[in-house]
Amino acid sequence: MIFADAFAWLLDPVNWSGGKSIPVRVGIHLLYCLGAVLGASLIAVPLGLYVGHTGRGGVVLVGGSNALRALPTLGLVTFLYLIAGGGTVGVLIGLIVLAVPPILAGAYAGIQDVDRGVVDAARGMGMTGSQRLWRVEVPNALPLLVGGLRNATLQVVATASVAAYVGIETLGRPLLDGLRVLDYGQFVGGAILIAVLAVVLDVVLAGVGRLVVPAGLRLSAAPAGRTRSRRTQRGRREEPVPVESGGSTA
Template sequence: MIFADALEWLLSPANWSGPTSIPTRVGVHLLYCLAAVLGASAIAVPLGLWIGHTGRGGTVLVAGGNALRALPTLGLVTLLYLLLGGGQAGVVIALIVLAIPPLLAGAYAGVQDVDRGVVDAARGMGMTGSQVLWRVELPNALPLLLGGVRNATLQVVATASVAAYVGIETLGRPLLDGLRVLDYGQFVGGAVLIALLAVALDLLLAGVGRLLVPKGLTLGTRRRKGKLSATAAAQREVRGSKA
């Protein structure tokens, strides 16, 4: 019954036109997500790459990331909204703060995961520290770095819904209005829209990742996985023969 009501709400022509329509709210939601991910990337990615490259500040990064993850989303959005006198800046800053930890972790882990032998070889060829970072470590760190971007995007898509509590017409508005009047069809319909948006963005970023990650790196990863699988199979055969 609830899902039938949600489908009816989603297909209602009244919800697809006007300033509070579903397309308008999707656009506002996307705009806030884009601003938050770009703002967080400008801060977290260079910092994560630098810490991963130099090996300094890793402990502080982990502690700071855990502290940021522990912040209550709704409380942070409301606090910054009030401190900045309303408007959109407080919401964007709050979303940026929440998007920083996965981006930091992805950039830092990506550089740390690079084969040290490759890095030493680059240094032995006379590359400077910055050349090693941009020409060797960054290309090899792209899979984990883009994974951090995907995680941050999904988190922001979900948490941007709380902006409706301060009067911003994101996809959280159907959730809030549905709970207020006990219209569970509207509530479930809003949740479905958020889930579909998250899935669409994740698939889009996965496609972008396939285009950006060097093919040689992808092939090397597959070969390493193949070797590990073959080794594991051989070990199982040895254990079986001993038994």
């Protein structure tokens, strides 16, 4: 019954035109999310790569990134609104703070998890530090790095709804408005839109991941456990590319 109301709201033409239409809100929601993930990547990827590559500051990094995770987004957004006198900057920073830890974790763990033997081999071949980083470690770290980006995107898309509290017209607007007056149709409709957006972005990123991750790496990218054996077999059949050539294409 609730879901029937939600679909009625979603299909109502009134909600598809004008300045407050669903497409406009989806656009604004997307804009903030992309901005946040991009901003967070600019901070977190270089930092994660640096710490992973040099091995310096790992403890500080993990501790700091856990502390960031504990920062309540609502608190940060309201705080920054009052300081900056507007919602835009506050929401962006709040979402960036939310996105940094998973991306950082992905980049750092990605580099860390690269087989030391592989790195040593690269050193033995006479590669310099930066050659090792860009031609061996980064390509090998891509699966986990993309995983971190996907986690960050999921969280940011779901949390950008809080932005509506400080007057930003994201998809959180129908959520908050519906909640105020207990209009479950509007409310659940908004939630469905956000969830769909998150799933679509996740699928897109998964696709991007498949494109950028060197083919040879997919063998080791599969998760542990039962699924590993299955995927490895399938991977072998589909991708008879040796690891070395996979590494050099990236």
